[in-house]
Amino acid sequence: MQVAELLRFLLYPTFYAGMLRMMVPITLGAVGEIISERSGVVNIGLEGIMMLGALVSTYVGHFTGSMVLAVVSGLVVGLAAGFLHAGIAVNLAGDQIIDGVGLNLFAVGIGEVLLYLTWGSFATSPQLPPEVRVPSIHGFSPFVVLTLLVAAATWVVVEKTRWGLRLKAVGEDPVAAEAAGIDVFKVRTIATVVGSLLTASAGVFLSLDWLGAYTKNISAGRGFIALALVVFSRWNPLTALLGGLIFGFLFQLSQSIPSGVVPDQILWALPYLVTLLISAGFLAKARPPGAVGRPYKRV
């Protein structure tokens, strides 16, 4: 009886609307990373790219008052981060992990410094004015629609098009792809940049749609959860969407259960614990693209 009372929130549409929104950043990040990893490039800087997307769009929104400029600037950051990673990991054949770590650390640092220098707070920016925030359409965030479309479109591109076949070829065996006449560097660069762009759009969602501000640790590990989701999904964007819904449910659940029933900390930790289980359970069995993480060099 009491349990039923506690779980009443499951009956209200608002719970599911919230769950859909919670799905957005993780799924966008995961689908972006799937595109990148399918080409053989790992980008563990998802977390940092999300943060930078959120930070820059908040800044531009705050100072220009324009939602369009705010969104565009956040995406430009994604492009820039993508080209940076592609430059290092693809063209210079550098270590794919190190620069991702660097990006994550940089994003945390620059966010805190700018918050303090601009607004005198280590914790949060002021709320953005309503005209800068991305409006809901019939109660639906446009980002939810975008996410569904992106996941579906990515699946079609990867599985059904010429470009998808070449993407997979490059990620499985770049030497063989090159021998078949494919420009490995071009494909990997495009995939990396598109992946980064999608991840940055997740950051834009966090600041302009979800929170309406930039706060310290705004992404709260969602970039890393997205990485786990890539493995869980076995590099399939539709499965990633499904996984994103599960995580959306868990995040929304952890916020919906009234406090005092279960210790809050355990509730908040729920999505992260599930991430851990997924990583431990699926990593061993999953078969990643053959050349993932391996730079390609011509002799």
Place this chain on the structure above:
Amino acid sequence: MAEYAIEMRGMVKIYPGGTVALKGVDFAVREGEIHGLLGENGAGKTTLMEILYGTRSPTEGEIFVRGRRVEIRSPRDAMALGIGMVHQHFTLIPVFTALENVVLGDEPVRSAGLLDVQAARARVEELMDQTGLHVPLDEPVENLSTGERQRIEILKMLYRNADILILDEPTAVLTPLETKELFAFLKRMRGEGKTIVFITHKLREVKAITDRVTVLRKGEVVGTVDTAEVSMEELARMMVGREVLFELEKKPREPEEPKLIVEDLWVRGEGGDYAVKGVSFEVRGGEIFGIAGVEGNGQTELVEAITGLRLPDRGRVLLAGEDVTGARPHHLYARGLGHIPEDRHRRGIILEFTVAENSILGLQRLPPFMNKWGVLQESVVRDWARKVVERFEIDTPGIDAPASALSGGNQQKLIVGREIMKDPKVVVAAQPTRGLDVAATEYIRRTLLRMRDEGRAVLLVSADLDEVLMLSDRVGVMYEGELMGVVRPEEVTLEEIGMMMGGVRLEDIKSGGAKAEAESTGG
């Protein structure tokens, strides 16, 4: 019409490390001929052809295709000129189907870049019918045999309308029967006006299939000759620069008691299926027992199970009378096993370690190399390393040089030397001369014979049929995880060995060809 389909002039290739692979090579292929490119490992054959195919860039030199000067910067450029290549290590995407692999890079599409699978299938099926090369199109390539994979590579070239075909050591992975089929196919292609470059180091194949042959040695052209006008001996001399010893001296020797016994061994491969299915044999002291067969028929897993690197499911392994089934490698080494592993870089040596460090790998925990406090005794190690280097004539800048500074032949001598210095009762040698030059090969083979003469039991696993037949006292032929038969090299014909390699049991061969044939076509 230009006389030459391809002409390469003054080709020089210097690798980033400073290795000079080609020292000004001139190479010309006539329209419509099968042209052999003969040479030892490291002679520069593959490098020369990879430059022509655009996967490597030349340091210097000019390329003419049908009389026209061209720049080939990538395989795309080569394909546009009608040049196709089948690499020695196949360039197929393992998880893709045969169909996907064939059309990759030149896929038929409908609007919006959507793949037109029906059109792709129709075109490839038509090509298969025209050429007689058939493969299952919807199977992932990783599930197909090496012969089938090679057919896919050839289809891939022809799908792009290549009329200059380069094949790099195409028979290395084929059974004798498949080789025969390939040769027939190449002759048919020549009849249709295709130009073919055939890279090989096998003299017999040059004689069998080529019209002309260019011999390379150490990055230089020794000569280009009409195949019909040279003998195998002359070709051999051109290739190695001296007379080749086709025969090694093998003294007759009475074998002693069995030192390695394998009983009904069942071993699973990577995929979980059985790669070794109930293999039994024994190797006696003073005997070399050879295992022949096309690669990938369970030899690797068999060796791994015997040397403690893979757990067998069933069966027993006895080493010097002791049951060592499933024992760990260090346990086996302590009981008198020496192992010359198949993949020398992964399992034989550590490239970044020095020669001295590599010379005691596997011995490092034993006295006198380590004292009771667990500290390595450097002076003992160095003395030991000097002994190994001296005794096995290893050409190295010094015992402190990293193993990566040694040539492949000297790396292998280091491994062989180390294993022999352990004074093993049983030696397992897997592909011991793969990739080595003639001198190193001969040295390793002599050493294996010496071990036999010293009364050790030697298990030799090699994909090189000549090697197995030359060295072994008895030979077992493996096919799909089973021994097709055990024979003495002097009592068997090449045809019989070839049939066993292709899956016909010895008893079926002996009991009459008709029955064997019926079974091999029926099964």
